[in-house]
Amino acid sequence: MELDTFIKHFEDAVEDLESGTLTPETSFKDLKSWDSLAVLTVTDAMDMEYAVTLRKADFESAATVVQLFEIVQSKLTK
Amino acid sequence: MCNDFVTPENWAFTSSTHWPSLKSMPKCRFLDVRITGLVTCVPPHEKCIDDELELFGGNMQQLKRLKKTIGLHKRRVVDADTTAADLCEQAARRLIEETAVELAQIDAVICVTQTPDYSQPCNAAVLHGRLGLLKDCAALDVNLGCSGYVYGLWLAHTMIASGGCERVLLLAGDTISRLVHAKDRAVAPLFGDGGSATLIERSAGAPAAFFSLQTDGSGYDKLMVPAGGARQPCSAATSLVAEDAAGNIRSPENLFMDGAEIFNFSITEEPKSVTELLKYASVEAGAVDFYVFHQANRYILGNIAKRLKLDPAKVPMETVERFGNQSSASIPSAICGELSATLAGCDSAQMLLSGFGVGLSWASALVEFRDLSVCELIDYTS
Numbered sequence: 001m002e003l004d005t006f007i008k009h010f011e012d013a014v015e016d017l018e019s020g021t022l023t024p025e026t027s028f029k030d031l032k033s034w035d036s037l038a039v040l041t042v043t044d045a046m047d048m049e050y051a052v053t054l055r056k057a058d059f060e061s062a063a064t065v066v067q068l069f070e071i072v073q074s075k076l077t078k
Numbered sequence: 079m080c081n082d083f084v085t086p087e088n089w090a091f092t093s094s095t096h097w098p099s100l101k102s103m104p105k106c107r108f109l110d111v112r113i114t115g116l117v118t119c120v121p122p123h124e125k126c127i128d129d130e131l132e133l134f135g136g137n138m139q140q141l142k143r144l145k146k147t148i149g150l151h152k153r154r155v156v157d158a159d160t161t162a163a164d165l166c167e168q169a170a171r172r173l174i175e176e177t178a179v180e181l182a183q184i185d186a187v188i189c190v191t192q193t194p195d196y197s198q199p200c201n202a203a204v205l206h207g208r209l210g211l212l213k214d215c216a217a218l219d220v221n222l223g224c225s226g227y228v229y230g231l232w233l234a235h236t237m238i239a240s241g242g243c244e245r246v247l248l249l250a251g252d253t254i255s256r257l258v259h260a261k262d263r264a265v266a267p268l269f270g271d272g273g274s275a276t277l278i279e280r281s282a283g284a285p286a287a288f289f290s291l292q293t294d295g296s297g298y299d300k301l302m303v304p305a306g307g308a309r310q311p312c313s314a315a316t317s318l319v320a321e322d323a324a325g326n327i328r329s330p331e332n333l334f335m336d337g338a339e340i341f342n343f344s345i346t347e348e349p350k351s352v353t354e355l356l357k358y359a360s361v362e363a364g365a366v367d368f369y370v371f372h373q374a375n376r377y378i379l380g381n382i383a384k385r386l387k388l389d390p391a392k393v394p395m396e397t398v399e400r401f402g403n404q405s406s407a408s409i410p411s412a413i414c415g416e417l418s419a420t421l422a423g424c425d426s427a428q429m430l431l432s433g434f435g436v437g438l439s440w441a442s443a444l445v446e447f448r449d450l451s452v453c454e455l456i457d458y459t460s
Contacts, residue, residue, distance in 0.1 A: 015143055035140070036264065036324060037147055039338050044381060047345060056338050 001050065001076060006069045013045035014038045024066035029059075046072055105290045105358045108235040112281035115177045115451040118274040118414040119169040119251075120401055121156040122457045127267050134263060135325075144267070149376025149395075153270030153402025155255040156458075162193045162251040163201050165273025165407075165458055167208055170249060173275040174209075176452035181209070185243035186216040188233055190226035190250040190406045192436070193257065194219060205249060216243075223301075224372045224435025225291075226250055226406035227274070228443045231431070232289040234278040245279040252405035254333060257303055259319065261327035265335050268375060270402025273458075274410035277451075285426075288359040288444040290351060297438035300339045305330035340435065344378050348434050349385045355430070355442045365428060366392065366444070368417060372433040373398035373408035409433055413447075414455040421453050 007022050016033045028034055043054045052075040054068075062068040127141065127150045134141045144150050156165070166189065174181070187209075189202035196204070202217035211217075216237075222229050227250045234246035251273025258265045305316035316330040328334060348371070356363055369392055371379055376395055383393045394416040397408065404411050409431050413421075421427055426448035434440035447453075 015147065016139075036337055037140075037143055040341050040377065041147065043338060043342060044345065047342075053342055053346065055342065056336070059338075 001073055003066065003069055006072065007065060009045050009049050010042060010065060010068075013041040015041070022065050024064065024069070026065045027063055028065050028068065029063070050076060052076060104292070105288065105355065106232065106236075107359075108239045108287045108289070110280055110282050110284050111235045111238045111287060112279060112284035113231075113445060113447060113450070114277045114279055114281075115173055116274060116276040116410050116414060116453055117169040117173040117176070118272055118407060118411045118455045119165045119172070119458050120154045120270075120272050120404075120411065120455065121160060121165065122459075123155055123157060124152055125155055126152045130267060133261065133266065147377055149379075149399050150267050151399040153255070153267070154272070154400075155402075156253050156271045157460075160253070160458065160460065161195050162191050162253045162271070162273050163189075163195045163205055163208075164460075165253075165271065166191075166201075166249040166251040166275060167205055167273075168456070168458055169251070169273050170205070170209055170247060170275035172454065172456055173247075173277055173452060176454070177277050178451075179245065179277060182212050183245050184211055184215055184247050185245055186218075186234070186237055187211060187247045187249065188218060188220060188230050190220045190222055190230040190248070191252055192221055192223045192226075192405065193251075193253045202249070211247075222437065222439055223252060223254075223405040224374065224408070225433035225437065225439040225441045227372075227409040228289070228431050228433045228441035229291060229439070230406075231276070231278065231443055231445070232291060232441065234276075235287055235289070238278065238280050243280075245277065248276040248278060250274045250276070250406040250410060252407060254403070254405050257333040259328040259332040261319075262332065264324065264326045264337055265333055268403050269333070270404050272401060272404035272407030272411050274407045274414070276410060285446040285448075286359070287446070288355060289441065290355045290358065290443075291441045292347065292351060292439070294343070294347075294438040297339065297343060300336040300343070300438060301334070301436040303331065303333050340374075341378060343438055344374065344434055345381050345385060347440055348382045348432060351434075351440055351442045352382075352386055352430060352432055355444055359444050361428070361444060363388070366430045367427040368420075369393045369430045369432070370409050370412050370417075372435060373401075373412055374403055374435065405435075406433075411455065414453055418453040418455070421447055421450055
């Protein structure tokens, strides 16, 4: 699981988020387009791409894109 | 728990390896039971999300995204004087008229609702009286929502297959619009109202109907009305509204939904439930004519259909954008609203019905619709 691929999936999942907007250190919750709808679409994307279920607590505990990536990665190895 | 029901005539075949193990609960198979008609009644008053920009703080961009992605559009809501029982009653009267069933022939009335007229007596008893059903008629409520119609069908099949009933009147309806807070963006634009009536009867030679029922009670708090029951009776405190972190306003007496958790639950359990039921019934996915899911919202419906690789033409999805999420009435509403002409024009249709949501509860049924006396959607008239 590659970080840059993860970032692409994340960007594709959130509407109005242009490709290349995110970096590993982006505080995704500060994005203008981050709302409850974005939570749904990113959850969906992570399930479809990685068969990983993200819960509310996962989004709450991750502040940056790379932290969310690490959470997804940890669920992959389980 | 339910068992694998059989008729005495084919008991001899029950020991064959075709029959699923009695340990494969709670999947069931019924013979000689048929759905003969259904009617759905919707309130005439329509709300449209385009008129609710203020609810989204004037954020047209957000409103457009919700319309495009979730599929929010229109919904039908009752006025203050109309209840789910009223909608179900009108649907029942139309059903009785069109099927020409005599009241004396109805052996049981089941009412699936989470918005009854009273905490007691049950809606079924109230409607039993209003419809003039006879005393030799069972009446009971089923307190389920999104999965409720399929659970209600299963219960009707069970009552008939056991030999206790010849005909069961299944009423399913809710007025969730009366439970949401108008300023709760998470739920107010989603939910509409509806009531339905379905007649199920014993019919020799009717094709097998298959059901599966599931529950995850650990998720009970993901979609609920916290106050108003015995656990937390209504009080001055429970009537107080509060704003959550997302800016949604509600009190404990209003419906609360954890959208993310409900989404996760839906995409995790629904495809599995459908796939397992088809396997149990030994039916190929392609042999099903229509997949009628609980009309939660277009995003969830599309997602489930995508995960199951279903032909979109087989998956009704317009009902939720016309009438909103109608809880227990959503499946009959989709059948009556989107498929009545198609069903009238064909000899039979293999239908997979699947409801999922509050409880958390979910259920699927594989039933053949054939020779329906009526399949109609009507507007409520007060």
